[in-house]
Amino acid sequence: MTLHILNPNSSRVVTDGIDAAIDPMRAVSPVEIRCHLLAEGPAGIETQAHVDGVVLPLLAQARALEDGASAFVVACFSDPGLAALREQSRKPVLGIGESAYLTALTLGQRFGILSIKRGSVARHIKTLGxxxxxxxxxxxxxxxxGVAELSDRARTFARLTEIGTRLRDDDSADVLILGCAGMASYRLDLENTLGIPVVDPCQAATAMAIGRIALARCS
Amino acid sequence: MTLHILNPNSSRVVTDGIDAAIDPMRAVSPVEIRCHLLAEGPAGIETQAHVDGVVLPLLAQARALEDGASAFVVACFSDPGLAALREQSRKPVLGIGESAYLTALTLGQRFGILSIKRGSVARHIKTLGxxxxxxxxxxxxxxxxGVAELSDRARTFARLTEIGTRLRDDDSADVLILGCAGMASYRLDLENTLGIPVVDPCQAATAMAIGRIALARCS
Amino acid sequence: MTLHILNPNSSRVVTDGIDAAIDPMRAVSPVEIRCHLLAEGPAGIETQAHVDGVVLPLLAQARALEDGASAFVVACFSDPGLAALREQSRKPVLGIGESAYLTALTLGQRFGILSIKRGSVARHIKTLGxxxxxxxxxxxxxxxxGVAELSDRARTFARLTEIGTRLRDDDSADVLILGCAGMASYRLDLENTLGIPVVDPCQAATAMAIGRIALARCS
Amino acid sequence: MTLHILNPNSSRVVTDGIDAAIDPMRAVSPVEIRCHLLAEGPAGIETQAHVDGVVLPLLAQARALEDGASAFVVACFSDPGLAALREQSRKPVLGIGESAYLTALTLGQRFGILSIKRGSVARHIKTLGxxxxxxxxxxxxxxxxGVAELSDRARTFARLTEIGTRLRDDDSADVLILGCAGMASYRLDLENTLGIPVVDPCQAATAMAIGRIALARCS
Amino acid sequence: MTLHILNPNSSRVVTDGIDAAIDPMRAVSPVEIRCHLLAEGPAGIETQAHVDGVVLPLLAQARALEDGASAFVVACFSDPGLAALREQSRKPVLGIGESAYLTALTLGQRFGILSIKRGSVARHIKTLGxxxxxxxxxxxxxxxxGVAELSDRARTFARLTEIGTRLRDDDSADVLILGCAGMASYRLDLENTLGIPVVDPCQAATAMAIGRIALARCS
Amino acid sequence: MTLHILNPNSSRVVTDGIDAAIDPMRAVSPVEIRCHLLAEGPAGIETQAHVDGVVLPLLAQARALEDGASAFVVACFSDPGLAALREQSRKPVLGIGESAYLTALTLGQRFGILSIKRGSVARHIKTLGxxxxxxxxxxxxxxxxGVAELSDRARTFARLTEIGTRLRDDDSADVLILGCAGMASYRLDLENTLGIPVVDPCQAATAMAIGRIALARCS
Incomplete structure (x- = not known):
């Protein structure tokens, strides 16, 4: 049996990053964990049309994996197809956005979100509503x-620290969430620098899925 | 290392019931799971004074277990001492009330709570706020x-089914939560009878704790 | 220029019903109003996969109509593709679900929804959140x-009246919304019987779109 | 038949400004549109006593216009008398505050309000509640x-741009509302400068009233 | 100095009822308490036009009493003119609706309202929002x-008990509010019958006003 | 009979400060007012363990005072033991945190809280929820x-003014609350400097308790 992590974009780099982020959990997972990209998906999920457009191929991909699946994780912070996949599958299904929020609820009273792009804030607010x-x-x-700046790790970390500090000090966040699937490599350093918990959504969802696989033993 | 489940009342029967409820998860847990009662606690947590009064002995009990602990679960639906234990411990701490709510959030849009006593409803509403x-x-x-009726399993199940049906049909709940630590043995039958997911709080919290133990590998 | 009403299912009967429902507004509309079905859509939008699955063909249909369009109405109560179409089009875009809610806000303090199926209630609640x-x-x-009962007009009206009475008297609704695209023919009778306003979503959205076309003159 | 726009203050300048703001919609309105001032009203609605005090004369004014009215718009952002006029009239009644909010709901996820005076913010928050x-x-x-500064168009526009930028960038507003009846002449320039939609309340309400007049054909 | 209780209707009977309801507090009040009717007010506040229409005469009445006033209470459950009177007066001003709600917040987790007429429910909901x-x-x-039934004390008490029971048992209210100024004489019996606190709004507001008069000593 | 103000920490200085803060109300109180410290309490309530730990000794202290008590006030802004003491006592029980919030609700639309320490903000938010x-x-x-700075009155007042100004101007607070039991001596100056009401929680609760003692005359 396998825990399938479904990245709904077609980027091998992002998928490998997710794999690396969750790799330490393999040692304690009761099942194999596999990360998939979606060949039919866009290079990155950036628009509402992307979010809606990946649902049907994602459902097809999951349908093919259903029998050997212990659980599914949808690995995009916008949780595309989460409701539809829950409707389709008899296995536990978790989204990384939802799991990041639920995990943060147990680590602080008010969470701050570090989004990549301004344009995604409204989508997050709507989802939280x-x-x-x-x-x-x-x-x-x-x-x-921008893309160029994101490839500069020092620049990216400095900016995460700057905005994270603002979320902590001006907005009274006592836990932070990395609002995208590909920032896990900054998590621990950011947590240590800011002194409050920082949640990576892929790690949070994989952890919850491992718990849910255990829970399924009670049925 | 051990996942410690702390029942803050002094009832051996309740503690054994919790142990039985989470027992199927032991097969996939990466650590030992132990259930404890609280010798200083009351026979049952029924009043606000009980909720507040168990906190200091619970903290002492957890402090003694801290070094060998992978995680703690506070096993009373009112989550007594949850905030204080999180403040004290460096390990993941979960409450069964909170975990039941968070688990239900992923299984439906609106959850119904099956409380034992009318008097606890206001406390739940306050916690949810x-x-x-x-x-x-x-x-x-x-x-x-009452206590006598609760010892009659058929009577109890009939009543759970009656109120659960009302929650589903009149209140539009699409997932139910058993609002106390000792009802796990009815969970599966109730779920099958009503056709919507039913969450046992001890099982939900143990599952989340297993996930959180996995997550700790990423730090 | 044309106001395009896009029914995202493939039913000619439903599309004709929508056309009849909004027909009285043609006399005062500054532009032509045309109702379209979606050939690639399912016979009815019943599942989350349906909701997500119609988005791409709906976007394609709207893209082909963009140049001559004054405005678009998405004519399914679940408002599939509403956010994506707003992202794509430079013209006003309204959904019948959203428009029904906004119209109801001006007609009473608390609205009741008359849904067809129990299964859609959770989806409505999520959208309202x-x-x-x-x-x-x-x-x-x-x-x-069921389908057979819905084809019996007297039976359907009796049931709408029964549930509408409950929403008015037990739930304190002072305005009602017909929670589906095909019930407009009952609207006026139901309003007269219950004595509170009843909103048909297709009519509400078409009216708002006519207003929005007027508003566009101010730009 | 006539759409009556009732400015509840006694200022001819403000009333003429409203008339100019909605004038482009006359070309597509199915009925005549007339703007009225309230002779008994204050020069401007600035206090709660003003808001409450204009209701009775406003009701009297509307009562005299009832027979030939297609709809009424109350043209003060505080929507004085809106509930009372709805109670009195059998015609559609819209307030410019309410209409601005409802229109903004379809143009973005979170709206920012550009108020004139600090003292009105609490009143808006209460209304939104x-x-x-x-x-x-x-x-x-x-x-x-102040009044002198408001008469300097360049100064006013600069300030609207400054505060609008703050609402967009610091507060994550993706749509703005001009929080008073007399700022329509800045709307389009502000929208172009800030790159997000800007709603003028008088225009929004007139557009909704035109839609509502169309909707009335369905009864 | 005097605590002025302003009943904004013109009914002597209602005003005398209020006087009787608060009379036991005179023994511990640091100032005289006087109840006034509003000669210009309607016989009863039943419509939104009544609510808005009494504000100006109420303000005039309070202005004449300002110098010798320790505090004001507006004695109608809809709190007409409350905001305007606070704007006008330099003395503490309390509304009986607001005071009933605030008092109930300290006596239970969720309050039920016993309204007289269905038509006032929406107004209460709006105020609570x-x-x-x-x-x-x-x-x-x-x-x-109806009026005739209300004059039958046994009939009225039976109905209060019936609806109060429903609020307690079906709606989980743990404190009740009498939603009108003239029901104080039923309060204690209803409280004893139902076993949960029952708040009379005139008494609650007078008590809060006495407290506020004490608080003013700290300035 | 006596109104007992229970400071749940063991500090004589803090208790004397509370006594001084509420002293002006003694002149109009119908009963004696006595301030108590809690010998078993910590020097200050700073952690969640402090909040939970003082409940049992506080209950014992109140039980010993019950017979001669008119009312109780729990004098710590975190309101420790408030729910439990209400459960235990047949007399009115008020917390200073709750009373400060309820008083602020009648003085403005949105309140700002001046907390001492960042760490208490999350606890306040949770309570407000x-x-x-x-x-x-x-x-x-x-x-x-820090403690040293707090002993410098000029420094403390300057900082209260700075943060109070920010709450008023950036956050649109129109009333402020001193978020701790020992700041009453700054209240009036701060109010005069900022031009909006400032609430001291001990004074607010004592005032409400005096009102509640009056209200008890109606039973």
Missing amino acids: AMGLLDRLAADRPIDL | AMGLLDRLAADRPIDL | AMGLLDRLAADRPIDL | AMGLLDRLAADRPIDL | AMGLLDRLAADRPIDL | AMGLLDRLAADRPIDL
């Missing part, structure tokens, strides 16, 4: 870096 | 059975 | 009739 | 200009 | 008795 | 002064 979690949001602030 | 989750509550309805 | 409108919801109650 | 819309508010910030 | 207190409302249910 | 009052919170900002 749909989840009924807006009262736990401190603020969602974009780091607003 | 503190957690910012009231928009996800369908309703909280007591089964209002 | 995303829209931040849950405080204005009295209750959402399904009439739960 | 009464409407159940606080979750959609990004922030309400006053431009805090 | 403006006050941000909707999460504390269990339900608002009308007793819906 | 439990009370359902988050929509009335403008912001909670710490003055973050």
